[in-house]
Amino acid sequence: MQRIVVLAGGIGGARFLRGLRSAVPDAEITVVGNTGDDIHLFGLKVCPDLDTVMYTLGGGIHEEQGWGRADETFAVKEELAAYGVGPEWFGLGDRDFATHIVRTQMISAGYPLSAVTEALCARWQPGVRLLPMTDDRVETHVLIDDPDAGDAGRDEDGGDGTAGRKAVHFQEYWVRLRASVDAHAVVPVGADAAKPAPGVLEAVAAADTILFPPSNPVVSVGTILAVPGIREAIADAGVPVVGLSPIVGNAPVRGMADKVLAAVGVETTAAAVAAHYGSGLLDGWLVDTADADTVGAVEDAGIRCRAVPLLMRDEETTAEMARQALALAEEVRA
């Protein structure tokens, strides 16, 4: 049986996984999920990326939106607003709330997030093994200009680049601000002290193939790779590591990846993202046919590259992307 490990963020990762599962229904797929975008809201632990994967593969996702539950209602959110309790900018529906209530109750009872995720998946039966990247708390913060600091504050930059700036939680940057302001830095707070969740390193070591889906290379896959031990385990696994570009025609397929790529000094091109991962980590890279002219540059950087259609229009086109990624992995292996 083919064993595949996938590092996944939210919507893009989840949709790719659905295609992958369809392409290789007999494969044993382990998903290492990003938890850097986890957030405590209303006293509840919310894990947006894990839930998006779980709901998408479990048949509970809001298809058009890409996140949250189908047939959702918002009575709890309305009531919280009536109490004047925010934030109002994060859209938690009633069905979704139940997931966070169960999770928080289990966490409070002492279960690690990995055990909680397994328990939630017992209901959703996603057809993959879903692991959080870590059971420890990691929170991705984004450094932005502080509109309250005033010009004086910005002028008095002490040299560390933080004067006149403030760090906000990734969700505040992404959801409330819709990435409308520049990100000066992206910091996975706590990552340096985090340990990979039980099963993560074992799955990587046992994998036949490792895939990076077209998830955000900074705040999704990048955060997972920031947990000490995971990047090293992948580089040392001795099996093909193949990624799919989330950038098509110099723009993110979805989301606002360009904003956070700029924060880490990476151009918004398929080739630049491949170079950002680097040939020490990545063996193969799929770019969209629109970016066929970059194949040579990627290969010159030591990463085998193919141009194939990378728009996940439906499950079948996505399954074909997965087949192309696995085919490239076989080329690498050979």
Added chain:
Amino acid sequence: MQRIVVLAGGIGGARFLRGLRSAVPDAEITVVGNTGDDIHLFGLKVCPDLDTVMYTLGGGIHEEQGWGRADETFAVKEELAAYGVGPEWFGLGDRDFATHIVRTQMISAGYPLSAVTEALCARWQPGVRLLPMTDDRVETHVLIDDPDAGDAGRDEDGGDGTAGRKAVHFQEYWVRLRASVDAHAVVPVGADAAKPAPGVLEAVAAADTILFPPSNPVVSVGTILAVPGIREAIADAGVPVVGLSPIVGNAPVRGMADKVLAAVGVETTAAAVAAHYGSGLLDGWLVDTADADTVGAVEDAGIRCRAVPLLMRDEETTAEMARQALALAEEVRA
């Protein structure tokens, strides 16, 4: 301005309070609410009696049901059941969940229940000051036969009356079992070490009149009186203390008060409940016109008694009951 203190349980107390507020709109009414039926469900702190008072006086109550929210939906509960997370026997709606989420978040942040209740009431504007009886944890337990203990267990009663029996939370007895089995004892666990919440003793000391609405004399008013200091403060306040019988024609007007009255050795009659409170505490007692023949017996026990209609059919009949209670208080005062 007339200052009135009312010890209230849930549905009966809340409906009486609505009538009282209507009868004396200019009075300053302080409600000391029972918290012995509070329960932790799904990791959230639920205060059924406080919420019933708050929702009823704030216009958010489900009128027919008497508890919970109007226009309620149950998506969260359905989802929790889908996760296999119970209990399923406690009916928490989506709107109601928001209240418990806000409360739990504030409690976790270190606020005492009295401060949380005040914050919740800032939205509901109940027109009374609602205080929990205590900020400490008190949980009413009911001792019942343990169906799992077997006959041997019941035969081996060691003399303390607990062999072959088990204690269940009041809500489990009342809601799950619907008081369908005998209650051998009712124990407000933690009450002996509880302190009255800030403002309770001060309100009692400043009161012109103290009222016991037709709430459950054991598990509602009785639990409040079990908090050390409250009974004494009422007895020593030197103002009329008047109660309204929750028993009409030898049966509870609503609920299953007969079951818990039996547990404390009190007959299910209006006169027996008056005697249970006692002339040391109670100055006046209203019984229903159906129980007019017991007026003499109550008065012989040293408690001034009148027979008036005690069915809270609507706000106006309830307001009239409140006026009768206040009139009896004036008789006592004179």
